[in-house]
Amino acid sequence: MNGTTVPTDDDLRARVRAVLTDRLGDAFASVPSDAELQQALGDRYDSLTAMECISAVEEEFGIEVDFVADDVRYWFATVDRMTRFTRDRLEDAAALGERS
Amino acid sequence: MTTATTAPRAPEGGVATGEPDLWCTYAAVRTLSWLGRGPSMAEPDLTAGYLTGRRNADGGYAWSRGMLSDAWATFYCTQALRDMGHPVPRTEGTAEWLRHTWSGDAYAMLPGQAPDVWATHFSARTAVEVCHVPPPDTGRLLSWLGALQCADGGLSWTPDDARRGRADVRACYYGVAAWHAVAAAGTAGDPPWDVAALTAWLRDRQDPGAGFRFSADADVPCMWATYRAAGALRALGAAPRDPGGVRDWVLGLRGPSGAFVRWEGYDVEDVWASFCAVGTLRALGLPTEPVADAVTDRIAALRCPRGGYTYREPQAAAEALGTAAAVLTAAPGEPTDGLVRWLEGCQLPNEGGVMYMPGRGSEVRCTLWALAAGAFREDAAARARVAGWLASLQNPDGGFGYWEGRGSDLVSTAAAVEIAALTGAAGGIDAARAVAFIGSCRAADGTPGACGNVPGAPPSLRAGLQAQRALLVLGGQTDAQARAAVDALLARHRVRGGGFANEGDRMPDLLSAYEAVLAADRVGLPVDTGHLHAFLDRVHGPSGTRWTPLAPGSGGPLADCLGTLLARRLDDAGAVLPALALS
Numbered sequence: 032m033n034g035t036t037v038p039t040d041d042d043l044r045a046r047v048r049a050v051l052t053d054r055l056g057d058a059f060a061s062v063p064s065d066a067e068l069q070q071a072l073g074d075r076y077d078s079l080t081a082m083e084c085i086s087a088v089e090e091e092f093g094i095e096v097d098f099v100a101d102d103v104r105y106w107f108a109t110v111d112r113m114t115r116f117t118r119d120r121l122e123d124a125a126a127l128g129e130r131s
Numbered sequence: 132m133t134t135a136t137t138a139p140r141a142p143e144g145g146v147a148t149g150e151p152d153l154w155c156t157y158a159a160v161r162t163l164s165w166l167g168r169g170p171s172m173a174e175p176d177l178t179a180g181y182l183t184g185r186r187n188a189d190g191g192y193a194w195s196r197g198m199l200s201d202a203w204a205t206f207y208c209t210q211a212l213r214d215m216g217h218p219v220p221r222t223e224g225t226a227e228w229l230r231h232t233w234s235g236d237a238y239a240m241l242p243g244q245a246p247d248v249w250a251t252h253f254s255a256r257t258a259v260e261v262c263h264v265p266p267p268d269t270g271r272l273l274s275w276l277g278a279l280q281c282a283d284g285g286l287s288w289t290p291d292d293a294r295r296g297r298a299d300v301r302a303c304y305y306g307v308a309a310w311h312a313v314a315a316a317g318t319a320g321d322p323p324w325d326v327a328a329l330t331a332w333l334r335d336r337q338d339p340g341a342g343f344r345f346s347a348d349a350d351v352p353c354m355w356a357t358y359r360a361a362g363a364l365r366a367l368g369a370a371p372r373d374p375g376g377v378r379d380w381v382l383g384l385r386g387p388s389g390a391f392v393r394w395e396g397y398d399v400e401d402v403w404a405s406f407c408a409v410g411t412l413r414a415l416g417l418p419t420e421p422v423a424d425a426v427t428d429r430i431a432a433l434r435c436p437r438g439g440y441t442y443r444e445p446q447a448a449a450e451a452l453g454t455a456a457a458v459l460t461a462a463p464g465e466p467t468d469g470l471v472r473w474l475e476g477c478q479l480p481n482e483g484g485v486m487y488m489p490g491r492g493s494e495v496r497c498t499l500w501a502l503a504a505g506a507f508r509e510d511a512a513a514r515a516r517v518a519g520w521l522a523s524l525q526n527p528d529g530g531f532g533y534w535e536g537r538g539s540d541l542v543s544t545a546a547a548v549e550i551a552a553l554t555g556a557a558g559g560i561d562a563a564r565a566v567a568f569i570g571s572c573r574a575a576d577g578t579p580g581a582c583g584n585v586p587g588a589p590p591s592l593r594a595g596l597q598a599q600r601a602l603l604v605l606g607g608q609t610d611a612q613a614r615a616a617v618d619a620l621l622a623r624h625r626v627r628g629g630g631f632a633n634e635g636d637r638m639p640d641l642l643s644a645y646e647a648v649l650a651a652d653r654v655g656l657p658v659d660t661g662h663l664h665a666f667l668d669r670v671h672g673p674s675g676t677r678w679t680p681l682a683p684g685s686g687g688p689l690a691d692c693l694g695t696l697l698a699r700r701l702d703d704a705g706a707v708l709p710a711l712a713l714s
Contacts, residue, residue, distance in 0.1 A: 099628030
């Protein structure tokens, strides 16, 4: 991927799901992308696990999350929101001509 | 028999959350199991969920969700699940976590901490009874356990404490039970003590009234000491000198419901009293059926609506931290005298500190919160009791642990130093040895100000700042040295968007933000209020204050307290933050 091409939402979603599957295991496979992870997974998606997932998403897409400026509880509650958050960041980076 | 220090009644009032407590839950579940009344438990799945929810990803369990795993919580959670017939999840992970707490000789409460008999008992039993693995080196474990014996025959908390002659009935029980568990698993032989001397010491703790005391210096005989003595004697194949007297003493300490109270003069039939009473009857080989209905009914009344148990009726089960928090955040003019009196009522016989819940052991952090809330401000005698208790708590390595016999850590040591300052008893602790313990927590790489919570632990912001605060009070360094160290720590852990992170500089948290401002104020560094407001705004919501931006909902009354005090300080440079700490 380069700084001028942002993957499609479907591609982003698939990559987000792959990243989360690595961290959350098989229990995550049946969780819909619009489902609240904390409700669907209970204790398996506590704040420590959420932080691990955020770090993994950052690494996968080369973006940086600000735990204060960004409303992480909202944006990292579902796969769909993570996908939108990631897409917005990649688009910002592309607009700035930076490599993402 | 009562003494002047015995509260005539249990304290009434205080702030009750209606939430379950882990030790209470374990005591309730085990007592029902002993009585064969486990099936009577209402909604056991809720209680099982409460217990399994404390499991961390590292395989250990924590006192409450989100906290570090420790041996105490791991034992209570796994044993209670086992008693309930509920599967203990992924015990191989728990066994792995236990291995990280092995010192080479015995078990510590946390990885890296010095071992003590509390932790060694908990983890030896978790290993063999739950994980079905032996301790890493049974020979060395037995040698360590053997070194707990004092010259007078009793057992102490650590080998160093044994050399100081500080025997305690609880240490005897935990040492004997650890050996017994390992022996029952077939990996240990005879007890590693002079059993005749140990048995005699335990029997000598029986009071003329037939109950037992923790030690010769204890104020009053109590149910807790009586159970631990009877249990240790039973495991050694012995019995109290006057078992009939013990039976009568236990059966005499019953309240209106027929369940038990802790000691003469106390009036709450708490869960631990029934746990200890039933345990004593079992240790004496006596039938428990005559008390089973009353105890079962009483325990049912202590169940919390969302699972788990507390020590008395949930609506009346106040605790010290929440009550102190309510006092500290009360609006100007709001009456708090009743709450402060309740906190003072948590100073009970046998230990001079404040108990988290009345009837359990005194605890350093609860004592600090209570004092910060104004407890004993007008009572010099009570402050002197606190100071005496605190002095007795100092470990041979110079540090302090959460409660008597616990290994040292920085958060407890810093809290103890603050208690000494608040009670005017700084001279009662050995400052040079306390400074030496703090020095042992410094990071090995020499990074300025960096400390871990225990020697060898990874450095963290809060441990570093707590060390600096304590050193300042103890005279262990100059103001300029402390200022430079705090400045370096804050720069290293400052989160760009707002607040401070305990590890690294990514995830800010409330405890670290509070500690950062507290330490900065102590050393005279300016506080960037805009930067901290950004963090507070992120964690503050309509339902309360969260511990981190990622944490769900409210962090409860303690988070609300720290958030409120911090916000007041940011809005008023003259406000002084009390030196509150939790971890």
